[in-house]
Amino acid sequence: MLRINHDLCTLCEHCISVCPFGALQLAHDSIQVLDACRLCKICVRQCPVEAMYIESTTSTPEATPDARDVLVVAEFENGGLHPVTLELIGKGREMADEISASLGCVLIGFGSASHGEYVLEYGVDRAFIFDHEELEHFRIEPYTCAVEEVIKEFEPAIVLFAATPIGRSLAPRVAARCRTGLTADCTTLEVRPNGELVQIRPAFGGNIMAQIITPNHRPQMATMRYKIMDPAKPRRNPGARVEVRELASEALASAIKVLNVEKRPPEVSIADAEIIVAAGRGIGDRETLALVEKLAHLLGGQVGVTRPLVEAGWADYTQQIGLSGRAIRPKLLITVGVSGAVQFSASVTGAEVIVAINNDPHAPIFKVAHYGLVGDLHEILPALINDLQEVTAYAI
Ligand SMILES: Cc1cc2nc3c(=O)[nH]c(=O)nc-3n(C[C@H](O)[C@H](O)[C@H](O)COP(=O)(O)OP(=O)(O)OC[C@H]3O[C@@H](n4cnc5c(N)ncnc54)[C@H](O)[C@@H]3O)c2cc1C
Incomplete structure (x- = not known):
């Protein structure tokens, strides 16, 4: 206060x-x-x-329970585990190992029991299953009760949710029930030896990378974006176990009635693309955007853009890379006329190889790029396309 x-x-x-x-x-x-x-x-x-x-009106850090364990909240999509779940498990396992803690995973949904053994193969020590017909669709009240029950039993120090539409609805409600803090849309998480979670995310319009801690309350909660973290790798985990839990009938009750579910046609998302050519404001005009598209086509990749191009109406929002767009982890990212503002760069650090084309040698994009081409994109882009066309023709 x-x-x-x-x-x-x-x-x-x-x-x-x-x-x-x-x-x-x-x-x-x-x-x-x-x-x-x-x-x-x-x-x-x-x-x-x-x-x-x-004035602090909360308990002192010493007064908080001596919790250390990490819990991740799994997410389902079309009956299967959403890939973000393995990313959360990967990050959760890494942090749990650093502080010698256990990793739990809560799986909620109709048919979720069949995925319990699977998550154990990726480093989860305890998989808590809530498998009930009433949980087939995401309804916030019973899902909140399920996570809350596991938190009461497992007493984790850290709880991780995906920053997906479901995770973004569920996490604040669970945090409010536990009377603790929540940091949304973290780009990095670190854990200190004392179990304190450092939740890192851009703040104040992206001008600073804030390091947020929750010193007075447990558990510490964060949502993490899809494609920011490395997915968990399989590992032997003797002693790991699946634990089936039931929700009381009153906890299953919900004011939400799902009448019908209509599946969206599958979207070819840049989040899953292996090769992306990203255009920034430096391209200057739509004609040059067509050249970017041509380069992407020749490489068998997709076109991504920075926010100014979406705002200018040159590209669709689904193509936007960045904090208010999509995070990406392609094998190859070529940026063309992109300055590398933190809101863009923070979402591309998972790319295996980044090649940046920019005429300003001091552009921040060169700090994250593996290869830099300093020069006029209007000269470099046609030359690249030309070379690629020659190589392709030769290959044919
Ligand atoms: C809350 C918030 C969220 C945001 N979210 C996002 C987001 O999700 N994604 C996003 O992209 N931005 C986002 N932004 C905007 C972000 O801060 C930057 O403004 C934006 O990324 C800049 O886009 P740009 O690199 O295309 O343009 P600019 O910053 O204008 O950079 C253009 C670059 O092109 C280079 N250039 C110009 N001409 C040439 C040439 N002939 N040859 C070679 N290089 C050339 C210039 O040197 C420059 O580096 C957000 C901002 C805020 C405040």
Whole structure:
């Protein structure tokens, strides 16, 4: 809580002018803190008479349970495990190993029992299964109850969800039930030897990479985006076990009734593409975008774009790479006229090889690229296409 020592406060109103959230106001001859306060501490640092301070209303870190284990929440898609589940298990296993902890996985859904043994083969120590007809479709109330039950029993220090539409609905509700914090859309996670989870994600419009910790509450919860982490590798895990759990009938109840499910036609997503040529604002015009498409076609790949191209209406949102678009992990990524802003770069670090074409040798994209071509894309792109066409013709 942001507090004000009214004995020290001179009502100079400097705090009101520096607050970026408009969360302070002068009323009834005192400074009032509004709900918009984000505890950014700018006012605390800038108060000329040190009248502002943050008061902790929570328990001390020492008072929290001595939990260490890691729990991941599996996700299903069209009756099978969503591939993001193996990515969460991979990250969860890595962190559990670092702090000598166990890894649990909760699987909720009709038919989920048949996947229990499978996740054990990827490093899960305990698979908690909730397999019931009522859980066939995602309905937030029973799913929340299931995760909450496992948290009460397993007492994990860390809980990981996928930053998918389901994970993004479920995680905040579970966090609220557990009265703990949640960091959404993390791009990196690190665990300290004391079990503290460092949740890293861009903040303040992507201008900083924030390291967020949850020192006073357990479990620590985060959602991670698909294609950001390496999937788990199979490993022998003697002693691992599947544990079937039941939800009480009242916990299965839901105000949501699923009347019908219509499957979307399968989308060819850049998230799954092995070769991507990404166009940025530097291409300048639509004609050059056609050249980018030609290069992608010659390489048997897909076209991705940066956000400005979507905003300009030159490309579809589904082609956008980045924090507000898709994360990608292709074998080859060629960027053309892309500066490499953090909102773009943070989502391409899983690419095996990145080749960047940019005429600015200091462009940030060269920090993440493995190969850089410094020069005018209007010269490099046609030359590349020409060479590739020759190679293809020769191969035929
Ligand atoms: C909350 C938030 C979320 C965002 N999410 C995303 C996101 O998901 N994806 C995303 O892409 N952006 C996102 N952005 C925007 C991001 O900050 C950048 O503005 C954007 O990525 C820049 O796109 P760009 O690299 O195409 O353009 P620019 O930054 O304008 O870069 C163009 C580059 O082209 C080079 N260039 C110009 N002419 C030539 C030439 N003839 N030959 C070679 N090189 C040339 C320039 O040197 C420059 O480096 C987000 C921003 C915010 C605030």
